[in-house]
Amino acid sequence: MSQNSKISLSVNNWVNQVLGAAKHNVPAAQASAYAPSNIALSKYWGKREASFNLPVTSSLSISLAKHGTNTGLSVIDALAHQVILNGEEVDATGNFAIKVTQWLDRVLPRNLKLRIDTVNTVPTAAGLASSASGFAALTLATNSLMGWQLTKRQLSALARLGSGSASRSLWHGFVKWQAGEQADGSDSVAFPLQQQWPQLKMGLLTISSQTKAVSSREGMARTIATSPLYKQWPQQAELDLAVIEAAIEANDFETMAKTAEHNAMSMHATMSAAWPPLVYWQPESLTQMQKVWQLREQGLPLYLTMDAGPNLKLLFEAKHQTDVEAAFAEVQIISPFGTTC
């Protein structure tokens, strides 16, 4: 049996075991759930096992409060699931519908078909990790619909099967996803950190909300296969995470934000050293990045992070919000620990 087949068997056994032990009420007619999107401060870049999103390294994120996904589920009398995204039924043969359907078919009785109504409050596939909040909300809603009453830890592992970073979107605030070691992925789960930082603000600079040409999944695979510099990444990522976690505990904004920017720049560096070169930045991204660096040189404690896409996320403290808004007319401010935005 190949290594891949062994892992596949192992993960499936774990899923069957967890769901077999779960409470099984009659499915409700409908259920819904919300999950926030999240932005990694220490990135997830690289899978040690691709089919089940088992990561090379641990990662740490901040959730985006009201920016995420609402998912409604209702049982339908049909031969196939029906997937609605932002109010429009999506092509059943498209990437999104296939991923959702595969996830549901792994956890539901085969004869149970659902209408899945997904509403994102962030641009789809624009580097705001809508797949993270999407699969987290789907997992929570399914748990509710089926009456499983699983633990958050178990739900985190199930959400991860849909999208790696979804494992982190089950909580608000700072969340750490530990890489884990088990072949069945049962310890590759996230948990929330206790620290609250109401003064932390994030600024979104959307350069493009188009779906990116190279998916994160494909980008990670290409980077691992062809980027010699990636060999150094796991070590840096684990170190960055430790520094960021300690900075969060110490309430040290500058160390946290500086390390997050360095981590993001290094992740993009591993990509541009891949072959063919993988550069998610657009010219306008670079213009905005240079503006951030210029403002910082002038004394503004402003930092950036970027995911596998062209958009920037600014990190700063509430007391500098006026300066940031003055410098970036188009910035959209998010308060990760707030309730209003």
Place this chain on the structure above:
Amino acid sequence: MSQNSKISLSVNNWVNQVLGAAKHNVPAAQASAYAPSNIALSKYWGKREASFNLPVTSSLSISLAKHGTNTGLSVIDALAHQVILNGEEVDATGNFAIKVTQWLDRVLPRNLKLRIDTVNTVPTAAGLASSASGFAALTLATNSLMGWQLTKRQLSALARLGSGSASRSLWHGFVKWQAGEQADGSDSVAFPLQQQWPQLKMGLLTISSQTKAVSSREGMARTIATSPLYKQWPQQAELDLAVIEAAIEANDFETMAKTAEHNAMSMHATMSAAWPPLVYWQPESLTQMQKVWQLREQGLPLYLTMDAGPNLKLLFEAKHQTDVEAAFAEVQIISPFGTTC
């Protein structure tokens, strides 16, 4: 004695020994020399010893034929050297005059003062390595003026003391600079490869000819000190060089050019993973890079390389020159093995 002082003594001993053994005629009244600029296909990025430009890795370049530096020297009756750059006397306290003067004071009798007339046919400090051709021409002209009759190997080591990549600018065509191992730098010298590739063309896309904000010297130092990904660079650089050297021998353009682009992208990746991030690209650089990648996806065998600056150098074969000129209105074509441009 510190490690630095030991190396300094060792290098100075070597210089004194070489010049002591050289023929010493009465200096001529004047002398002049030309040296071509060069573009590394496998980059020099990182010094194992900063004061004498001893590199971490070997590198390999292609010289730019008629694009380089003419340097004229004449003995003057004065207390200080007089440095003329492109027809204008430069400030004696500026970076350029200081570097030239320091180099001359290392090799000349103290009472001998020169007028140095340097004319670059490439933009100064715009990533076209004018310091390489500048110090190579200065070295050749000084050898001629002083009647030293040193070997090219010895001159390569002397040129390196002014600027690392100057060690490669003493020859036309493909040139390899071996890193060397000796503390006195006597084996850190370049030599020409025999292969001639008349079909090889280079296209210059000048995004900016302004002096860059962070010098290569400073950029290398920052990268080594702060970029975790740099730890992987020496290994990749040595491997890339071996692949490029073999491809040149095999007359395999695609492998040579692909590896050169991958090498340059990886070098820039080590920089953008430094702290603070070091990004020499400008938004317009990225626009042109994306255009190269798009044309290549469409089937044109076109590759790029970039030094520590915003400008692109395209690599292609003569048979595709019309396509390249059609796609890039502003491109300046160079024939490294030609005599006319």
